[in-house]
Amino acid sequence: MKTELKFDFLVDKEKNSIIVKREFAARRQLVWDCHTKRELLDRWFAPKPLTTKTKHMEFREGGYWHYAMVTPDGQAFWNRLDYQTINPIDGYSALDGFCDEGGIINPDLPRARWDVSFTDVLEWTLVTTIVFYNSPEDVQKAIDMGLKDGLASTLERLDELLDVIGAPVEST
Amino acid sequence: MSELAEPFDMALPSFMKHVGVLEGTGLIRSKKSGRIRTCTLEHKNLAAAERWFGEQRAIWKNRYQNLDSLLEKLNREDHEN
Numbered sequence: 001m002k003t004e005l006k007f008d009f010l011v012d013k014e015k016n017s018i019i020v021k022r023e024f025a026a027r028r029q030l031v032w033d034c035h036t037k038r039e040l041l042d043r044w045f046a047p048k049p050l051t052t053k054t055k056h057m058e059f060r061e062g063g064y065w066h067y068a069m070v071t072p073d074g075q076a077f078w079n080r081l082d083y084q085t086i087n088p089i090d091g092y093s094a095l096d097g098f099c100d101e102g103g104i105i106n107p108d109l110p111r112a113r114w115d116v117s118f119t120d121v122l123e124w125t126l127v128t129t130i131v132f133y134n135s136p137e138d139v140q141k142a143i144d145m146g147l148k149d150g151l152a153s154t155l156e157r158l159d160e161l162l163d164v165i166g167a168p169v170e171s172t
Numbered sequence: 173m174s175e176l177a178e179p180f181d182m183a184l185p186s187f188m189k190h191v192g193v194l195e196g197t198g199l200i201r202s203k204k205s206g207r208i209r210t211c212t213l214e215h216k217n218l219a220a221a222e223r224w225f226g227e228q229r230a231i232w233k234n235r236y237q238n239l240d241s242l243l244e245k246l247n248r249e250d251h252e253n
Binding site for chain 2 (some may be wrong): 139
């Protein structure tokens with residue numbers, strides 16, 4: 001039996017933030033593990049057809065995850081997530097950022113704060129991710145970066161994603 | 173500006189604040205000549221913003237579908253052990 005899993009994607013322009021809500025058919029501890037253990041993150045985080053490659057992971061406050069999303073032809077998009085607060089298995093907050101292979105953050109690009117929370121919905125789990133940018137200018141920089149970096153053009157080759165991109169930015 | 177604000181149930185200063193936010197994002201441009209301020213829609217930036225939000229949505233949707241498969245696999249392994 002396939003049950004519809006809740007997926008909401010909302011943009012809050014006033015708060016310069018994106019809110020993503022998604023239900024998963026698994027218990028909270030397992031969903032938490034998938035978000036916080038490198039060997040599990042490597043198995044899902046990058047959207048297809050990209051794959052995830054972790055270079056460094058230290059899941060503690062002050063630690064960071066340094067990873068790449070790699071295209072089938074080997075092009076790597078390096079990112080870094082710096083963990084600020086961690087409350088197992090309720091949630092964590094972190095600062096994202098574009099970086100290079102050495103983990104050096106690009107200071108010219110904006111960093112967004114992620115607030116990720118995990119709640120029980122009966123025997124399932126709801127994950128809410130809020131991505132906050134500091135200002136409308138930072139959102140604009142992220143948009144400009146998105147147009148340049150080519151990550152999206154890799155994704156757009158997928159018909160499935162093309163359909164989604166044509167869809168309105170609201171809950172499904 | 174007051175003409176633009178008319179259909180909205182909002183005081184002019186509040187409306188100006190919203191316009192300011194939009195201007196900050198580059199979605200609109202405004203120009204003052206004398207006592208009149210005129211707003212122009214920046215179609216190119218607006219399209220880029222829409223596209224980017226759509227792409228972000230696609231990224232999250234796709235990544236979470238991967239997570240569904242992984243969770244299913246892990247749950248199955250769990251039952252087998």
